[in-house]
Amino acid sequence: MKELQKLIAIKASLNMRFVEREKEIEGMLISLLARQHMLLIGPAGTAKSAMIDELMKSIGGATLFQWQLTKFSTPEELFGPLSLKDLEIGLYKRNTSKKMPEANVAFLDELFKANSAVLNSLLTLMNERLFYNGDQPMKVPLFSVIGASNEYPEEGEGLDALFDRFLLRYEVDYIKEQTNFLAMMKQDEQLKEVPTITLEELHDYQELTEKVIIHNDIYEALVKIRQELSDEGIRPSDRRFKKSLRILQAKALLEQRGVVHTDDLVILENVLWKTHDQKEATSLIVRRHAEDAVIRKLDSIQAEAVELFTIVLQQHCVDAGVEASQKLKALLADLMKLKETHHTREEAIEQLLSKVQLMHEEVLTFLLEPLYFDASAKVREFKQNMSSMNYKL
Structure with missing residues (x-):
């Protein structure tokens, strides 16, 4: 999908800028594409607001409303002060200029510290x-609210309805890997310009998201996930399941596809839990269904790699070697991507990764020295090792 290249470039740029934040960055982009809301939960100093700022710089013409809430926050801070001119004629109306009702994206920090009057509004x-301003409802241009909090809302505070509005939820922690921490410390604050899209292009992406196809196998998988979650006492609302379809469509589009695949279901581990203690069980159930597709993907990659390598051995042709090298390199990239997102299958992915890497190296050796490449010996060696290609799942 050539029209998505700008969006993919933005994602890549943000991932380079913020280490160990790939999932959260993906979630932010998905929330914009799906016009849904997202919650980031974690300690201060984990780049929550910085990610939002950089993302918004990449959307020309989009407006951001950003506010840190406290228990003393008032509706005026979010929605604007009362218009004295309108009050003189008996109208209770707010001046919403530069406030949340006129923003495309709102970032609300320390969300759950605000009082219930503000949050319920x-x-x-x-x-x-x-937004009801005076006696007339006002249609707002809001795509997404990104909420941030250091902690979950406590039970009994009456915030269940607000918490449920955030379809995507992510826990953000400090950087774990030492090499990533070192890279962050050395990173130049003055990085290259972030790739940009216009607000009109974002609208186009949102329309493309709505057109992504969802086949029956996805609906059937969701029915099974719902039943398994229910068996564990986890019961997401029907509304949450319905809205999760748009999340799946946005996930597929961000993967540059026009059809939702079963492995896209993994994004729902950030959607279908209600309380923090349900998070792990939800993730296991969702990933089990998503990873059925991973097994099929690994089978497909293995079959294609074997076919490509066999053609090079049989034809002993440089053109075939060049084509095989390019395709094997693409298969290696696919495996690396799977490794990043499917940790429970990491051993199987790693095993196949090493096999495909070896085949790629053999093809490169052939291209460098085609006259000295003993194809018949490689055929015998390859046939002897074929059984080891059946990686354990």
Whole structure:
């Protein structure tokens, strides 16, 4: 999909800027494409607001409303002060200029520290994209609210409805890998310009998201996931399941596909849990269904790699070797991507990765010295090792 290259470039640029934040960056882009809301939970100093700032710099013409909430926050801070001119004629109306009702994206930090009066006033705006200003509902241009908090809301605080509005939820922690931490410390704050899209292009991407196809196998998988979650006492609302379809469509589009695949289901581990103690069980159930597709993907990669390598051995042709090298390199990239997202299958992926890497190296050796490449010996060696290609799942 050539029209998605700008979006992919933005994702790559943000991943380079923020180490160990690939999932959160993907979630932010998906929330924009799907017009849904996202919650980031984690300690201060984990780049939550910085990621939002950089993302918004990449969307020309988009407006961001950003505010840190406290228990003393008032509706005026979010929605604007009352218009004195309108009050004189008996109208209770706010001046919303540069406030949340006029923003495309809102970032609300320390979300759950605000009082219930402020938080409850967000519900209609987030769900219906309407703001009641005076006696008339006002349609707002809001795509997404990105909320951030150092902690989960406590039970009994009356925040269940607001918490449920955030379809995507991510826990953000400090950088774990020492090499990544070192890279962050050495990183130049003045990085290259972030790739950009226009607000109109974002609208186009959102329309493309709505057109992504969902086949019956995805619906059937969701039914099974729902039943397994219910067996564990986890019962996401029907509304949450319905809205998760748009998340799947956005995930597929970000993978540059026009059809949702079963392995896209993995994104729902950030969607279908209700309380923090349900998070692990939800992830296991969702990933089990998503990884059925991973097994099929590994089978497909193995079959294609074997076919490519066999053609080079049989034809002993440089042109075939060049084509095989390019395709094997693409298969290696696919395996690396699978390794990053499917940790429970890491051993199987790593095993196949080493086999395909070896085949790629053999093809490169042939291209460098085709006259001295003993194809018949390689055929015998390859046939002897074929059984080891059946990686353990």
